[in-house]
Amino acid sequence: MKFIHTADWHLGKIVHGVSMIEDQRFVLKKLIKIIEIEKPDALVIAGDLYDRSVPPASAINLLNQVLFTINVEMNVPVIAISGNHDSADRLAFGSTWFRQSHFYLAGKLEKEMYCPVINGVHFHCLPYAEPGVVRHLYEDESIQSHHDAMKVLTGRLSEQMDPNAFHVAVGHSFVTGGETSDSERILSVGGTGNVGAELFSPFHYTALGHLHNPNAIRHEKVQYSGSLLKYSFSEASHTKSISIIELDEKGQLSVTQEPLTPLRDMKEIKGFFDEIMEMDEVDDYIKVTLKDEGAILDPMAKLKMKFPNILHLERAALKAGSTISAAELKKQKNELELFGEFYEVMTGLSFSAEKEAYIASVMDDVKKGREYA
């Protein structure tokens, strides 16, 4: 059994005001080429097919074309689930028809999910759902977090599983310890939204979506494929790829990452203006950080002549506050420090020791569940 694992296509995505649709069309052609060569038994898309719940018509057309080519023209079964960026209801339209041609599209989480079996491998679809949705579906008040919800879902699946068959889970979750980037939407405001990798132990492989780095976690059987393209400059160092999964008759797993070459790469350039203007022209998406401290006359217009697809320009000498990367910040700071940074950026006032003590006491109250009228 061989299948391709991909996720986070985010069709219709706009980065710094620029539509990625042509880049997406280009890289999906590459995917089709890989499918032609690899001849997999199935294609798995682990959520976030679209970038938003009401995607633009161009994104709908592109998804329709690509999946029709793969599923109908190339006769490859497709298993796709909705992610936190998709509208489960909108995505699900027609899924009962699609099933007839082995296109298994799991939009909305239901109590009994359809489980396609391909070459003896059972694919268990776990479309993205808020903990409240799972709590309501199973009438289980103990479900409070994403972890609780996934525990109930995978627990029920493992009870019903044929122990002699192979099982693959397809999910869209933030697995504990995963490395984040700036283009993922946080799953749980005020909470971590994460899920322990151990919940997926009943499966021979878990094909995940949500985190955009294909190496977001190091786990033999629980893996992210990463996104189709770099969708923020925090992902500039990633090598985007699709994963080719092989499961042999003994259940032995092999995972190969096949790189996806984009139409245009996404790169960060840091240096002095004069140095940068000496560089070769490139067509890639560029973020320039200038080290110069003095005034430069209309640097963006000049840089555009060199880098026609420059998306963002920053001055390193300016206060970091306005260009701070959320992912970077989160790695280093605790909540109180983050709040202080935010307060200073937003108000321009200093976050004094007195203010800090007050906010610390509020945070403490909230954590202990004290109520405010």
Place this chain on the structure above:
Amino acid sequence: MKFIHTADWHLGKIVHGVSMIEDQRFVLKKLIKIIEIEKPDALVIAGDLYDRSVPPASAINLLNQVLFTINVEMNVPVIAISGNHDSADRLAFGSTWFRQSHFYLAGKLEKEMYCPVINGVHFHCLPYAEPGVVRHLYEDESIQSHHDAMKVLTGRLSEQMDPNAFHVAVGHSFVTGGETSDSERILSVGGTGNVGAELFSPFHYTALGHLHNPNAIRHEKVQYSGSLLKYSFSEASHTKSISIIELDEKGQLSVTQEPLTPLRDMKEIKGFFDEIMEMDEVDDYIKVTLKDEGAILDPMAKLKMKFPNILHLERAALKAGSTISAAELKKQKNELELFGEFYEVMTGLSFSAEKEAYIASVMDDVKKGREYA
């Protein structure tokens, strides 16, 4: 050959702030019952499946359920086109898959439309398109109006038709002379948007959508089915129905209108408050017009006890301007009178003879194509 002709479902429609989804679900169950009894060879839906380009999830779910029941479970071919309320692109997703189970969904107008043949009858789909779209598609600058566009479309179809077969057109247009109501969106601002019925002469039957009255035009072979439900009080006098079309081996046509009983009817009641409060309670959607001239304390709350689904209350004695019906107005007034009425309603000022003369000269200039800087 027997098929059912329906149109203008407007799923997700909101009338006076009230969602019609339960009424729509109810009446679509009736349609399924009729299909069970009549066992037609096909179901034709002539546009405006949804009420807006981005319909609510409940409308998407309802359409999915109903069409799956009819097409897959009851095995009845379905032919549907997009109307002016639908988003052609959004509606079209998956249509290439649907075709495999004889669900023919024509979203976007294309140069070569797929033409399903059912029991020897050719169904020609003419989804709604702006004249500019048809002009661009056929690179024909002479296409300026809806009539021009339809003339090109039907002209090309009639050239390619097998003269020995039977042909049905499915369109979403405003046929000249058709009776309008308040819930149809005008197709062409500043123009009539209409299309001559003679353009459909090559077809044995033309199944139209757009006008909500099943008897909007009197024509043997070119007909509207009318909408699924009454969607405005200007439709209160309609009897909503679906049309059952039979075409025998000699091409002989028979059309039967099968009434659709709604969950709640839509009715207008006019009278004095005290009289109306003597009436029997009803669950229908009600518009009350009070003839009383004096003050009445909170009439809406009192009427709601009698008519829980009252949607609109008017005082006959008040100035007609604020409650004027667009359809009524259009029947009686010319452009200049309409403008004057609009001016007075919007500004509260009188539309003097001087102002009238000025606007008349502007209208004249516009009609003669003179330009304004």
